[in-house]
Amino acid sequence: MEASEAYRSTTRLLERFSAVGADPEGGVTRLLYDAAWREAQRMVAGLMREAGLAVSVDEVGNVYGRLAGTDGAASSVLTGSHIDTVRRGGRYDGALGIAAAIAALSRLKREYGPPRRTLEAVSFCEEEGSRFPLAYWGSGHVTGGKRFDGSLDAVDSNGISLRAAMLEAGFDPEAGRLSRRSDIGAFAELHIEQGEVLERERCDIGIVDAIFGQRRYFVDVEGRAGHAGTTPMAIRADALAAAAEMIVWLRQAAVAAGDGLVATVGMLDAMPNVANVIPGKVRFSLDVRHRDEDALQAFCERTFAAFGDIADRNGVKASLTCWLAERPSPMDAKLQAEIARICADKGYSCRGIGSGAGHDAGLFAAVCRTAMIFVPSRGGISHAPEEDTAPEQLECGTDVLTGLLYALAYGEEEL
Amino acid sequence: MEASEAYRSTTRLLERFSAVGADPEGGVTRLLYDAAWREAQRMVAGLMREAGLAVSVDEVGNVYGRLAGTDGAASSVLTGSHIDTVRRGGRYDGALGIAAAIAALSRLKREYGPPRRTLEAVSFCEEEGSRFPLAYWGSGHVTGGKRFDGSLDAVDSNGISLRAAMLEAGFDPEAGRLSRRSDIGAFAELHIEQGEVLERERCDIGIVDAIFGQRRYFVDVEGRAGHAGTTPMAIRADALAAAAEMIVWLRQAAVAAGDGLVATVGMLDAMPNVANVIPGKVRFSLDVRHRDEDALQAFCERTFAAFGDIADRNGVKASLTCWLAERPSPMDAKLQAEIARICADKGYSCRGIGSGAGHDAGLFAAVCRTAMIFVPSRGGISHAPEEDTAPEQLECGTDVLTGLLYALAYGEEEL
Numbered sequence: 001m002e003a004s005e006a007y008r009s010t011t012r013l014l015e016r017f018s019a020v021g022a023d024p025e026g027g028v029t030r031l032l033y034d035a036a037w038r039e040a041q042r043m044v045a046g047l048m049r050e051a052g053l054a055v056s057v058d059e060v061g062n063v064y065g066r067l068a069g070t071d072g073a074a075s076s077v078l079t080g081s082h083i084d085t086v087r088r089g090g091r092y093d094g095a096l097g098i099a100a101a102i103a104a105l106s107r108l109k110r111e112y113g114p115p116r117r118t119l120e121a122v123s124f125c126e127e128e129g130s131r132f133p134l135a136y137w138g139s140g141h142v143t144g145g146k147r148f149d150g151s152l153d154a155v156d157s158n159g160i161s162l163r164a165a166m167l168e169a170g171f172d173p174e175a176g177r178l179s180r181r182s183d184i185g186a187f188a189e190l191h192i193e194q195g196e197v198l199e200r201e202r203c204d205i206g207i208v209d210a211i212f213g214q215r216r217y218f219v220d221v222e223g224r225a226g227h228a229g230t231t232p233m234a235i236r237a238d239a240l241a242a243a244a245e246m247i248v249w250l251r252q253a254a255v256a257a258g259d260g261l262v263a264t265v266g267m268l269d270a271m272p273n274v275a276n277v278i279p280g281k282v283r284f285s286l287d288v289r290h291r292d293e294d295a296l297q298a299f300c301e302r303t304f305a306a307f308g309d310i311a312d313r314n315g316v317k318a319s320l321t322c323w324l325a326e327r328p329s330p331m332d333a334k335l336q337a338e339i340a341r342i343c344a345d346k347g348y349s350c351r352g353i354g355s356g357a358g359h360d361a362g363l364f365a366a367v368c369r370t371a372m373i374f375v376p377s378r379g380g381i382s383h384a385p386e387e388d389t390a391p392e393q394l395e396c397g398t399d400v401l402t403g404l405l406y407a408l409a410y411g412e413e414e415l
Numbered sequence: 416m417e418a419s420e421a422y423r424s425t426t427r428l429l430e431r432f433s434a435v436g437a438d439p440e441g442g443v444t445r446l447l448y449d450a451a452w453r454e455a456q457r458m459v460a461g462l463m464r465e466a467g468l469a470v471s472v473d474e475v476g477n478v479y480g481r482l483a484g485t486d487g488a489a490s491s492v493l494t495g496s497h498i499d500t501v502r503r504g505g506r507y508d509g510a511l512g513i514a515a516a517i518a519a520l521s522r523l524k525r526e527y528g529p530p531r532r533t534l535e536a537v538s539f540c541e542e543e544g545s546r547f548p549l550a551y552w553g554s555g556h557v558t559g560g561k562r563f564d565g566s567l568d569a570v571d572s573n574g575i576s577l578r579a580a581m582l583e584a585g586f587d588p589e590a591g592r593l594s595r596r597s598d599i600g601a602f603a604e605l606h607i608e609q610g611e612v613l614e615r616e617r618c619d620i621g622i623v624d625a626i627f628g629q630r631r632y633f634v635d636v637e638g639r640a641g642h643a644g645t646t647p648m649a650i651r652a653d654a655l656a657a658a659a660e661m662i663v664w665l666r667q668a669a670v671a672a673g674d675g676l677v678a679t680v681g682m683l684d685a686m687p688n689v690a691n692v693i694p695g696k697v698r699f700s701l702d703v704r705h706r707d708e709d710a711l712q713a714f715c716e717r718t719f720a721a722f723g724d725i726a727d728r729n730g731v732k733a734s735l736t737c738w739l740a741e742r743p744s745p746m747d748a749k750l751q752a753e754i755a756r757i758c759a760d761k762g763y764s765c766r767g768i769g770s771g772a773g774h775d776a777g778l779f780a781a782v783c784r785t786a787m788i789f790v791p792s793r794g795g796i797s798h799a800p801e802e803d804t805a806p807e808q809l810e811c812g813t814d815v816l817t818g819l820l821y822a823l824a825y826g827e828e829e830l
Contacts, residue, residue: 193645194642194644194645195641195642195645195646195647196646196650197647200650212644214644216690216691226610226611226795227609227610227771227772227795227797227798228677228679228681228702228704228771229609229627229629229677229702229704229770229771229772229773230608230609230610230770230771230772230795230797231610231611231677231771231795232610232612232675232677233666233669233670233676233677233678234670235611235612235615238666238679240662240680240681240683241662241663241666241680243659244658244659244660244662244663244666244680245659245663247655247656247659248656248659248660248663251648251653251656251659254648255648255649260647261648262643262644262646262647262648263648264643264653264690264691264693265655265656265659265694266643266655266685266687266688266689266690266691266692266693266694267685267688267689267690268655268683268685268688268694269688270681270682270683273681273682273683273684274681274682275631275679275681275682275700275702276631276679276681276702277681278679278681279680279681279683285690287643287644287690287691289643289644355644355645356642356643356644356645356646357642357644357645358644380641380642380645380646382642382645383642
């Protein structure tokens, strides 16, 4: 393969992308509208053009590469992911879906010519929420599935507003709503799993059945500080001992719930956090995710009730503050079956899998047929320089995505 | 009472002391050899002189006020506590024992004249360890019960060495060993309880049966960090969930052990301490105290075994580092009975009590008959500006101390 034909290989495309925003100490940092981001979107546009796609950039900076369909009345099939990263993130999260989209469309064009439905590759401008306190700035605008009221005034860690960042990158901050699309009939996204399920099972392909809903809370436990030596066990109101009971309960309940539910306490701060003082206050985070909204809600309610009981038994007070609530997004059943059929045809192993992480596909699930395909992540690592997926796994995912796009855009079926 | 006779009242003496090192935002700060400390020891010496005591200052800055006995061959009876405080500490911790010593000796002198045994009040230079990383600098030198090898090179938070601090305060850093005493026959210390037992039981006097031994450890739990959304419960190695199980076990075991044993996790740091990442590492402190060395040792061994089991079950590693180990110090049984007799005579309610906090008396227990008397602490609060004990409780404690010193120094019994 010649250097000028990088667009034919997902692996080669990812090598190109990962050079943009590369941190000298490892990892890749591309934050919405910053210099590395602008360079990356220019590179994406250039490679789309090389692949024979018609390029356009929308009002918030999403880059599209279009392969026009023969049926002008049919809705479009869209595929892609996000170009932004977390700080010192990996090479694959987001970028894989864009690279595979370009490689797949270039292959379909070469092998089958123009599709019936218009096929589009997309590089969404933002998904991670790593520069401004908002996420899905790209797919949220395209689908209309996010409310961004007041977001233009949000500031990054340097005090630069989103409005100023857009102006500096050449975008009109007031024009975001024009990027809304209503002509998308299907969306497909290839992504790394960000977990270890596929690797542990030596499975090539994960067919996502749902992007989990998630709730995040702060739990504040208020007890009574005291001298570790002079306060008898019986009269303590130890906020950390109570919090520990809650954490133990949570894990047992999550394991018992099964069905893929995950519940995590990732952050815990004790006060005053001194060896010889009984903690008077503890704040910890609670993150619960599941594929089913009702089950998620029921689990959270059981958790609140259990935490209340534990607090009462310990003579402490517990209060909860919800700071994030996202509903689950089921993936299209017909497309899941189609992906399974493609894997069987091509001899790839596959399994159904839930996505505990959020993705652009979650927003599309509300407006069109949506599919999501996972490839393995080595060691389950993501959002870190060590993120890794082998070239043959990247190409396998691209092959399955290509098959799905063929079925969607070249077939005669309605969406 | 005239202003010039403050030495007659513990309450009045404490008012004087608390003005030295008073923080404008509340609390008292007197750190070893600092300006407030020097002013306080000068004030103590002056008030001792006013009370008719012969004042001397030893090589490390302990201040003695002596009431010479008629029996030159008899050992001395010593009473007092420490003048230093924690940063923004209370008015009573340490200072009460000095004030009560001066008030008691002045009263005994007035009422009974010279004692048979020499009676001495002492203001120890240091006990808290709040300026340099050492404690019992005063009583440790007097009793020879502490090894201070290399301590002169210890530095405070401003980088000033203990050697330099001693020189600045007018002491010879190399002469500390000369402050050792071998003529002490008995030691008595009045102190606030620093707990809520006496207040809850509306009890006037606590007769300390032992100063608890204590062990302090760091427990390091090492699991595997992971994405809170994409790592199924079954394959997690969650360091915080494992630590929580250990904390719950510890509390249950300490309650079950009874007999006054206290076990505390006061400090816990989780890493990376982010809501959506499973904690890969946790370090927490473990503080265990009990009146009996064998029982303390046995409890710690059971704890290590249990923590090991919990770690194994959770697929994490746990390691322990011991950074403090002090043996229990039983108080003299005969003196406990004498204090109980005095309380009965005077109509004060009393009870036996263990001291979960360390005290100067703990060092004397190894070298002479030693007694410790507690008065209530409001709300059990200590080491804070809110430390509080009512004047009548202060005077009640002083009265009991006076009775004990009378029995020890004016009686004919051998020690």
